[in-house]
Amino acid sequence: MPKSAELLQGTLDLLILRTLALAPLHGVGIADRIQQVTKGVFVIGPGSLFPALHRLEERGWIEGQWGDLESGRRAKFYALTPEGKKRLAEEKRNWRKVATAVDQVLGGV
Amino acid sequence: MSFIIRAKHLYHRWRDPDRADADLDAEVRSYFEEIVERHIARGLTPEEARRAARLQFEGPEQVKARVREARMANSLETAFSDARYALRTLRKNPGFAFVAVLVLALGIGAATAIFSIVNAVLLRPLPYRNPDRLVSISSTVLQGGRFVPARTVTLNEVEAWRRLNGSFESIGSFVFTAFPAVVGEQPTHLVAIGADRELLPTLGVEPALGRNFAGSTSLQDPSVIVSHKLWSQALHSDPAAIGRSILLDGSRCTIIGVLPADFQFPRSDVSYFPEDPDLLLPIANIADSWGRDSAQWFAIARLKPHVSLAQAEAELKAFTPRITKQPIKTRLSALDAETTSAVRTPLLILFGVSVVLLLIACTNIMNLLLARAPGRSGEIAIRASAGATRWRLIRQMLTESFCLTILGGILGLALGWSLTGLLVRAAPAHLPVSGRVNIDLSVFGFAFAICTATALFAGLLPAMRLALHPWSLLGSLGSRDFGGRAFTRFQHALTVTQIALGFALLATASLLTHSLLRLSSVNPGFQTEGVLGFEFSIPGFSGPLPPGTSLAKHRQLIQRMLEATRTVPGVQSAGFVTFLPPETRSGAFVSFFNVGQGAQGAGTRLFGNSQVASEDYFKTVGVPILRGRDFTSADNAEAPQVAIVSESFARRYFANVDPLGQRISPFDPRNPPSEIVGIAGDMHDRGLSVNPFATVYLPYRQSVRGYGSIALRTDLPPETLIPELRARVAQVDSTVPVTNFTTIQGRIHRTLDEPRFYALLAGACGLMAVLFVSLGLYGVVSYSVSRRTPEIGVRMALGASRPSILGRVLRQGLWMAVFGVAAGMALSLAASKILVNLLFQVKPNDPATLALAAALVLAVTLFASFIPARRASRVDPVVALRHE
Numbered sequence: 001m002p003k004s005a006e007l008l009q010g011t012l013d014l015l016i017l018r019t020l021a022l023a024p025l026h027g028v029g030i031a032d033r034i035q036q037v038t039k040g041v042f043v044i045g046p047g048s049l050f051p052a053l054h055r056l057e058e059r060g061w062i063e064g065q066w067g068d069l070e071s072g073r074r075a076k077f078y079a080l081t082p083e084g085k086k087r088l089a090e091e092k093r094n095w096r097k098v099a100t101a102v103d104q105v106l107g108g109v
Numbered sequence: 110m111s112f113i114i115r116a117k118h119l120y121h122r123w124r125d126p127d128r129a130d131a132d133l134d135a136e137v138r139s140y141f142e143e144i145v146e147r148h149i150a151r152g153l154t155p156e157e158a159r160r161a162a163r164l165q166f167e168g169p170e171q172v173k174a175r176v177r178e179a180r181m182a183n184s185l186e187t188a189f190s191d192a193r194y195a196l197r198t199l200r201k202n203p204g205f206a207f208v209a210v211l212v213l214a215l216g217i218g219a220a221t222a223i224f225s226i227v228n229a230v231l232l233r234p235l236p237y238r239n240p241d242r243l244v245s246i247s248s249t250v251l252q253g254g255r256f257v258p259a260r261t262v263t264l265n266e267v268e269a270w271r272r273l274n275g276s277f278e279s280i281g282s283f284v285f286t287a288f289p290a291v292v293g294e295q296p297t298h299l300v301a302i303g304a305d306r307e308l309l310p311t312l313g314v315e316p317a318l319g320r321n322f323a324g325s326t327s328l329q330d331p332s333v334i335v336s337h338k339l340w341s342q343a344l345h346s347d348p349a350a351i352g353r354s355i356l357l358d359g360s361r362c363t364i365i366g367v368l369p370a371d372f373q374f375p376r377s378d379v380s381y382f383p384e385d386p387d388l389l390l391p392i393a394n395i396a397d398s399w400g401r402d403s404a405q406w407f408a409i410a411r412l413k414p415h416v417s418l419a420q421a422e423a424e425l426k427a428f429t430p431r432i433t434k435q436p437i438k439t440r441l442s443a444l445d446a447e448t449t450s451a452v453r454t455p456l457l458i459l460f461g462v463s464v465v466l467l468l469i470a471c472t473n474i475m476n477l478l479l480a481r482a483p484g485r486s487g488e489i490a491i492r493a494s495a496g497a498t499r500w501r502l503i504r505q506m507l508t509e510s511f512c513l514t515i516l517g518g519i520l521g522l523a524l525g526w527s528l529t530g531l532l533v534r535a536a537p538a539h540l541p542v543s544g545r546v547n548i549d550l551s552v553f554g555f556a557f558a559i560c561t562a563t564a565l566f567a568g569l570l571p572a573m574r575l576a577l578h579p580w581s582l583l584g585s586l587g588s589r590d591f592g593g594r595a596f597t598r599f600q601h602a603l604t605v606t607q608i609a610l611g612f613a614l615l616a617t618a619s620l621l622t623h624s625l626l627r628l629s630s631v632n633p634g635f636q637t638e639g640v641l642g643f644e645f646s647i648p649g650f651s652g653p654l655p656p657g658t659s660l661a662k663h664r665q666l667i668q669r670m671l672e673a674t675r676t677v678p679g680v681q682s683a684g685f686v687t688f689l690p691p692e693t694r695s696g697a698f699v700s701f702f703n704v705g706q707g708a709q710g711a712g713t714r715l716f717g718n719s720q721v722a723s724e725d726y727f728k729t730v731g732v733p734i735l736r737g738r739d740f741t742s743a744d745n746a747e748a749p750q751v752a753i754v755s756e757s758f759a760r761r762y763f764a765n766v767d768p769l770g771q772r773i774s775p776f777d778p779r780n781p782p783s784e785i786v787g788i789a790g791d792m793h794d795r796g797l798s799v800n801p802f803a804t805v806y807l808p809y810r811q812s813v814r815g816y817g818s819i820a821l822r823t824d825l826p827p828e829t830l831i832p833e834l835r836a837r838v839a840q841v842d843s844t845v846p847v848t849n850f851t852t853i854q855g856r857i858h859r860t861l862d863e864p865r866f867y868a869l870l871a872g873a874c875g876l877m878a879v880l881f882v883s884l885g886l887y888g889v890v891s892y893s894v895s896r897r898t899p900e901i902g903v904r905m906a907l908g909a910s911r912p913s914i915l916g917r918v919l920r921q922g923l924w925m926a927v928f929g930v931a932a933g934m935a936l937s938l939a940a941s942k943i944l945v946n947l948l949f950q951v952k953p954n955d956p957a958t959l960a961l962a963a964a965l966v967l968a969v970t971l972f973a974s975f976i977p978a979r980r981a982s983r984v985d986p987v988v989a990l991r992h993e
Binding site: 027028045047050051098 | 132135137140166172
């Protein structure tokens with residue numbers, strides 16, 4: 001599977017939190033959604049998605065629950081916790097600062 | 110909050126690891142199935158769809174493993190990766206790492222070594238049963254007509270307390286002494302404790318072999334209990350040694366017991382025998398001849414349960430004067446406090462010094478870490494933006510200071526371990542150590558605790574600074590203007606504190622050294638060079654004379670030994686004296702009675718230190734006979750009794766009358782008097798720090814029993830005479846143990862052991878402190894120079910001269926040094942009281958010493974800021990400005 005862009009760990013967390021802010025989703029749903037929104041820049045494989053999901057759950061920012069898919073199969077759905085909502089807001093602010101700063105640095109060279 | 114959630118997850122997984130795994134398994138499988146389904150929906154056969162999904166999936170097992178890794182991420186694993194990262198960072202700055210680890214190792218090593226002594230002496234409980242219930246009883250002794258506090262009691266008091274008190278389980282009494290003895294074949298000299306049978310049970314110690322004394326305190330009993338050392342060395346650890354007899358002071362005694370190997374006698378008074386005792390003998394054997402009513406005995410009592418020290422003391426105070434009919438004040442002190450009272454203050458001061466040194470080392474590391482912060486702000490900001498939480502960042506930064514401290518700590522512990530060995534060898538012989546000075550669990554714990562404290566103290570602030578505001582640093586990413594004025598001010602305050610502490614340590618060390626120099630330059634009143642001496646004891650010098658000997662025989666023996674000594678080639682003169690100077694246990698205080706027609710009238714009590722001497726003794730040790738005459742060989746038992754008194758004795762008791770011709774009687778006015786025939790110069794015969802005592806010398810032919818020393822003067826190196834002396838003295842009588850060949854110089858050196866030990870330790874700490882302080886200042890000034898390089902470039906471009914740049918930077922360092930020294934001066938003056946008792950003829954605020962310390966600190970700090978200042982003055986403005 002070709003990697004479309006190198007993903008920083010923090011960035012993936014941010015993307016997942018942002019995706020779940022809209023609605024609870026299961027694993028495949030999250031990956032689809034990120035690929036869709038970033039217009040194919042980021043393609044998330046399960047090898048990075050699952051560790052990220054579990055790390056976020058470990059920190060209490062998202063919570064997983066088993067539910068039914070339309071097909072009738074069971075899947076684990078993840079939802080943002082109140083903690084996670086706060087975290088998302090913070091991460092967004094930080095990201096903007098980093099982006100601006102890095103832009104400045106890049107622009108300055 | 111998230112912490113609780115994390116703990117909850119952790120708990121669930123721990124309680125039911127299978128379920129957590131099954132859950133993950135199901136989740137991964139569901140994901141896989143969905144991808145397969147998608148491929149089928151796109152028109153692949155189920156077989157093809159599965160293969161495509163598998164290709165895309167990178168293996169379910171790997172995925173699961175990575176999830177488990179991610180879960181672990183906040184525990185051990187991160188710690189390791191943090192440590193790896195920290196070590197890598199340190200490897201990239203080997204200079205910084207080297208200096209930091211070295212500073213920490215020195216600080217931790219010094220603190221650990223000194224703590225190991227404090228631990229063994231002050232903290233470890235005494236090696237007895239329930240040592241906290243043991244008290245030492247002390248009384249007052251009649252001295253110069255007044256009752257002054259003493260650490261001793263009379264045996265009659267002990268008897269009365271035993272009968273009447275309700276506070277003690279038991280009271281043991283004892284005294285230090287020494288005897289000539291024959292154990293096996295060899296005549297030796299043994300340090301002995303006269304003890305009653307209650308002493309060992311009071312301490313809670315039982316003989317390892319055999320039994321305790323059985324007799325009462327009034328019956329003579331020819332039994333001894335030997336130390337484990339004597340038993341294993343002279344008796345070859347033979348269990349059958351019980352029942353064997355040894356010759357003690359000419360009398361036959363039976364060994365009835367062996368003390369345990371780890372038994373230590375409470376060293377209640379450092380001025381008696383620093384050596385561990387070789388044996389215990391019943392106190393009754395010497396009680397009568399030494400005087401039951403003279404306050405020279407020690408008493409240790411065990412408090413009854415639920416009786417406090419204060420209650421027991423109140424009780425004793427109430428009834429002791431009633432029994433003794435004398436205004437005696439009895440005091441109780443906890444045995445451990447009593448045994449360590451002499452060394453407590455100096456040891457605590459040294460410990461304080463080492464802790465301050467460690468504190469300086471810590472601030473040094475803190476300063477170095479802070480100075481490195483700007484260089485790392487970019488890295489930290491990137492880590493923060495990559496999702497690292499604050500806690501994570503702080504932890505990462507702390508891991509770095511922990512790595513430094515662990516490295517420093519390991520090195521420091523090794524250093525402390527070897528230092529401890531050195532310290533023990535350098536320590537004064539009578540340090541009241543419980544057990545052995547070693548690195549035990551509590552020293553280890555202490556080292557661990559200070560390492561942790563150091564890492565937190567040195568690392569937390571720089572870590573918080575970086576981690577809490579990573580974003581604020583970003584605006585200035587790459588720029589040198591980091592932190593602003595508040596930060597700089599803090600860093601400077603830290604440096605000033607460091608200089609202040611360093612100055613205080615150096616001042617302490619200088620004061621102790623100054624005091625040592627003062628002490629060693631005291632004129633002792635006797636010649637120190639070319640004088641050698643040795644001790645001997647003739648069996649039967651205490652207690653009843655063994656059959657076949659007499660006092661006359663003793664005196665003849667001494668005369669023959671003196672004559673033998675004089676025949677050794679190289680000996681110019683030789684004389685007999687009870688105790689060679691300087692000797693802390695020199696002589697005994699004796700009351701003399703003025704029986705002449707002195708100004709103070711007949712019958713007046715005169716107190717003097719009593720020594721026995723021979724003709725030529727004064728000449729040999731270079732003490733002048735100021736008036737009258739020396740003893741002669743004619744001053745024998747048949748001749749009229751005579752005495753020589755010291756200058757201070759004469760001045761004190763015969764101020765208005767010519768002392769020559771006055772007559773004094775020892776112990777009792779009815780005893781035959783001695784006429785004063787000479788006045789000898791004063792001498793510091795109890796050590797240089799002790800003022801000369803009023804002393805009475807009696808001629809040995811009229812008053813000695815067989816214990817004493819012979820001093821001899823020679824032009825040759827004194828040590829070269831020892832073999833010949835030994836041989837000739839042995840020819841006189843091979844049963845007389847001759848021991849302790851020492852030069853007077855060596856003896857003086859030994860009395861300075863203790864002040865030298867303290868001065869040496871404090872000095873080492875003081876010098877290290879100055880080194881650390883200059884390193885700290887160097888770091889701060891260098892940092893500031895590197896930060897200001899562009900500014901310096903601009904100044905130079907605008908025409909500032911190199912000297913003016915040099916001056917600017919130097920001034921910055923100088924200001925900190927001046928502030929630091931001023932604060933340190935205030936600190937030393939405030940703390941000066943605790944030093945008073947350790948100083949000899951030096952005031953703790955001695956201006957010259959403090960000025961010297963200040964000058965040294967200023968010079969060193971100036972030098973430390975000179976190096977970066979010179980670098981600043983050599984900045985090339987073109988290069989500096991291009992950097993901007």
